[in-house]
Amino acid sequence: MEKVVIAVDAGGTKTKVSAINQNKEVVFESVGGPGSPAVLRFQSYNNILEPLRVVFNEVKDKYDVTFIQIGVSGFGVLENISEIENKLYAEFGVEVKLNSDADIGLYSIIEDKYDEGILVLAGTGSAVSGIKNGKIMLVGGFGALLTECGSSYFAVKSLVMNIINQYEETLTYSELGKEFMKLIGAEDVGYFRKFMYLNTKTEIASYAKFISKQANLGNEEAIKILKDSGRDLAVLVRRVYKNLGLTEKAIIGFRGSFVQKAPYVKEELMKNLDGFGIHLNIFEGDQDPVFGAFYMALRKGKI
Template identity: 25%
Template sequence: MDYFIGIDGGGTKTAFTLYDENANVLDQIVLPSCHVLQTSKDQAIEILKQGVMTVLPDSVANDHVYIGCGLAGYGNDATLRKEIESRVAESFQGMHYRIANDAQIGLLGALEGSEGIFVIAGTGSMGLSYQNGQFKRVGGWGYTLGDEGSAYWLAKQLLQEYTKQVDGRKPRTALVDVLKNTCDLEDDYDIISFVNTKLANKRDHIASLAPIVYQLAQEDHDLAALEIYAKLAEELSSLIHSLAKDFNHPVHVSYTGGVWKGLSFIRPYLTLDDNVHLCAPKHDPCYGAYLLAKQLKDNRS
């Protein structure tokens, strides 16, 4: 019997799911991140080996194991790709494996292996399409150059709106008091030291403020929060339009990331062509990695 392992290795965790030939889930485990920029080579190898050995039944021959591995950082940087390939090769000796980017397995899982578009809006943002067996990406330039529509971008919009309302440059809404209460600020201007000191002006720390926009829209129907969602939808629409131009037939768009929790506030402002259809993800990224592993076996047969 052959076994298939789908691995989703992102910036916060590494998830392993064991499947049989018919995509039935046999076992799962979640371990710490093995991200190439966050772990040493030895740490990453230990995590990858531990995950595989934990989910596999005892006494399975390596030749009967097929692994699809989606890892963050496995992109256009040749140095990082080489380092990741070295780590994976040492982790899965004697097993059949295929490496992809974590965004690619996210798309394959969300669209069940079909062609289409995938939009990530988490701490960062990017768009990815899959057509004729090829992936194409837009966005994903990082928070200093882009990542429009991401949680970081959303939080920055919130903070900028706060400063404008405090100044009187824009009408004051519930946004100021909600942000002050959430961050435990006494004075309006305490936000400066809060961002620079408590949040250390770090991307992921600032991005953690993004859910406040959702709270304001959900609980207070705050006009400023809805304006921010309208701008966010414009940025996400831009990613989708850029990729949809390559399709001459109806295309499905799926998504992932915490920002999409506000879908009910984003959807009304998305400007999609008639042949572009937004759909909820069908499966998780591990399933997308399973499809890679299954394809690997089929190609060997």
């Protein structure tokens, strides 16, 4: 019977579960809701479990399911990880391992080809993960209540802080500030209390598209916010590079819509790395992060 690994990418907006064979082919997959406990604390487990059940029940009689590898956004929020793994093992009868989504994203970059690599993960949140000879280091990823510089959420938060600071200093608004307040229906800075505290992190982060649009139109304030994001991410990369003792053989890859799609961010990041004397090979592929879970299982000898 053909062997498969069930790979799970439980992110902040959706959970993807894929059964992947030894030829790196997806034989069946299902998608569920947000699987991050940092986004949906109590519902996230069910959002992982439901598509996992769908995939497992579909493939269990056709394939030999050898391992279930799960990557979870907000992994650091989880408690009693071994209990969760044991609970899932009791249901499926297959060994289960949980790691952070940054880890599986990293393995989707290094695949089964490289021994050194860095993943810049910057979407709604941000983190940088690096690996050398199996040793992994994660920097950032502490969530919005601490710091997620370089993320779309932090970019929007920076814009809001700029608007508040300028108004309190001069009783005026910048052109970018006026446009943003018009967009969200804010009549004064007091409205930002509702905006920041009554909207979800994902909803707030979605307004980074406004910043990108204004930057493409040439607004200098918007451009600065995006360039600052790139510089912040470069500092995180430098920490990983230095502390893992990486070399120029390392590969760097990017995951997350903000670093991949927002203008200026990736370019400013790489420019700053050059300024630090760090020169890395860029991963140019478009590998789905869920494949990182497959490669983690592969390197563990599970398939």
